[in-house]
Amino acid sequence: MSKIPIALKWMIAIGIIIIGITIILTSFYFLSDHQYYRWIKWTGYILFLAGILLTPFAKESNEEM
Numbered sequence: 001m002s003k004i005p006i007a008l009k010w011m012i013a014i015g016i017i018i019i020g021i022t023i024i025l026t027s028f029y030f031l032s033d034h035q036y037y038r039w040i041k042w043t044g045y046i047l048f049l050a051g052i053l054l055t056p057f058a059k060e061s062n063e064e065m
Contacts, residue, residue, distance in 0.1 A: 013054040020048030 023044030031037050 009057070010055075013051050015051075016047055016054065017051030020044045020046070020051055023047065 021044070024041060027034075027037055027041040027044060031040055034040070
């Protein structure tokens with residue numbers, strides 16, 4: 001298995017979720033009249049869902065090397 005520490009995996013997953021939420025909220029409040037509003041909003045949704053999907057994979061394996 002990979003030798004990436006569990007804390008780093010959790011930080012990456014949580015960071016992606018926070019970035020997704022930030023993009024979504026920013027697009028709702030500040031970019032509603034922007035030309036690319038829909039694309040920016042969907043980018044936030046995709047990052048948010050990717051962070052949620054990565055979270056279960058951030059677990060330590062039971063195998064020891």
